[in-house]
Amino acid sequence: MIEFKNVSKKFKDVTVLKDITFEIEEGNLVVLIGLSGCGKTTTLKMINRLIKPTTGTITISGEDISTKDPIELRRNIGYVIQQTGLFPHMTIRENTEIIPRVEKLDNEKITKKTLELMEMVGLDEEFLDRYPNELSGGQQQRVGVARAFALDPDVILMDEPFSALDPITRNSLQEELVNLQSKVKKTIVFVTHDMSEAIKIADKICIMDKGEIIQYDTPENILKNPVNEFVSQFVGKNRIWESPEYIRAEDIMIENAVSCVSTLSLNKALDKMRDAKVNSILVVDDKTKKMVGLVKPKQIAKVKDRTVPVKDIMVTDFQSAKPGDSIVDLLKVADENNISEIPVLDESGKILGLVTQNSLITTLSQQYFEDGEVL
Ligand SMILES: Nc1ncnc2c1ncn2[C@@H]1O[C@H](COP(=O)(O)OP(=O)(O)OP(=O)(O)O)[C@@H](O)[C@H]1O
Numbered sequence: 579m580i581e582f583k584n585v586s587k588k589f590k591d592v593t594v595l596k597d598i599t600f601e602i603e604e605g606n607l608v609v610l611i612g613l614s615g616c617g618k619t620t621t622l623k624m625i626n627r628l629i630k631p632t633t634g635t636i637t638i639s640g641e642d643i644s645t646k647d648p649i650e651l652r653r654n655i656g657y658v659i660q661q662t663g664l665f666p667h668m669t670i671r672e673n674t675e676i677i678p679r680v681e682k683l684d685n686e687k688i689t690k691k692t693l694e695l696m697e698m699v700g701l702d703e704e705f706l707d708r709y710p711n712e713l714s715g716g717q718q719q720r721v722g723v724a725r726a727f728a729l730d731p732d733v734i735l736m737d738e739p740f741s742a743l744d745p746i747t748r749n750s751l752q753e754e755l756v757n758l759q760s761k762v763k764k765t766i767v768f769v770t771h772d773m774s775e776a777i778k779i780a781d782k783i784c785i786m787d788k789g790e791i792i793q794y795d796t797p798e799n800i801l802k803n804p805v806n807e808f809v810s811q812f813v814g815k816n817r818i819w820e821s822p823e824y825i826r827a828e829d830i831m832i833e834n835a836v837s838c839v840s841t842l843s844l845n846k847a848l849d850k851m852r853d854a855k856v857n858s859i860l861v862v863d864d865k866t867k868k869m870v871g872l873v874k875p876k877q878i879a880k881v882k883d884r885t886v887p888v889k890d891i892m893v894t895d896f897q898s899a900k901p902g903d904s905i906v907d908l909l910k911v912a913d914e915n916n917i918s919e920i921p922v923l924d925e926s927g928k929i930l931g932l933v934t935q936n937s938l939i940t941t942l943s944q945q946y947f948e949d950g951e952v953l
């Protein structure tokens with residue numbers, strides 16, 4: 579775990595970081611994001627001691643990094659800078675092996691590791707003897723990433739590593755980073771300007787403005803509950819629709835679904851539906867309160883004796899959703915089963931709410947309308 583405690587930074591008289599406190603969990607990928615000049619690179623460079631805090635402390639795994647030898651510290655921290663920082667007069671092999679050679683690791687080990695790294699970042703061995711200017715920008719970025727992993731560090735710092743790339747190459751490198759991260763479980767601190775990139779790759783996003791942390795949260799929470807106007811603006815109004823999997827049943831269900839106990843008579847159930855102006859009623863067991871069935875007026879219409887309890891005619895093989903199911907899951911269930919309402923049940927089978935056709939349409943239309951106006 580990396581911990582910033584009340585960290586401030588002044589360059590001469592100018593305060594560029596103001597009392598920053600936050601922690602980065604081991605194995606997480608945390609993205610620092612914010613406008614140009616807000617202090618992202620400064621924050622990043624403090625982790626490997628390229629910049630010293632004016633006040634406050636930074637610890638890694640509980641150890642205050644200011645007490646450690648910087649060279650020793652950096653051995654365990656890979657660093658990828660913008661525009662790769664490859665040495666132009668060295669081949670890809672030499673660039674990749676530079677730190678292991680300085681560390682005087684065994685030759686055979688270095689060669690083996692280099693091949694592994696090339697495979698990890700998806701570059702063919704034949705690139706090893708080329709010079710950086712003989713590689714495309716995306717290929718150079720991959721070498722930059724490979725080099726950061728050369729000593730198998732626990733922590734990797736990446737400062738806008740993909741910013742100079744075209745959207746397609748960038749997308750594929752983002753995906754590869756997420757895959758790689760899930761395999762190797764390094765702690766990665768990644769700087770970007772790009773909210774889509776952040777949402778795609780981050781476990782947590784740290785939104786900074788003018789040297790302060792404005793919100794530090796999961797992508798889902800940042801999208802759903804921006805703490806202020808700055809974050810909303812930064813996130814952009816319709817960003818959630820880039821990640822519809824974050825729109826969940828519990829966010830869009832109505833909570834006062836009309837329900838009745840299974841012993842209620844059909845007459846009474848019908849009255850209840852009429853009063854509430856709904857065309858189905860959810861049936862719960864009187865004792866356990868679990869949902870046991872569903873009744874529609876059409877079914878009741880077929881029955882002569884309306885004094886019988888709803889349990890005699892209710893449908894018991896109904897579809898239901900869990901609170902965390904996404905709108906994409908819900909639409910699929912609605913479509914495949916040709917239904918317009920989906921009850922949302924907790925783990926024990928009790929009713930939490932109901933996703934109705936109306937709630938789905940209202941939610942889906944939010945990407946086009948806001949406050950009744952067309953965006
Ligand atoms: N060595 C320095 N001396 C004086 N001021 C500096 C120094 N390094 C950075 N700054 C200032 O500190 C502030 C934060 O800089 P930093 O590089 O951390 O911003 P950033 O968020 O990474 O911006 P960008 O997105 O443009 O890379 C800026 O106002 C910058 O001008």
Ligand SMILES: [Mg+2]
Nearest residue numbers: 618619620737
């Ligand atoms: Mg920067």
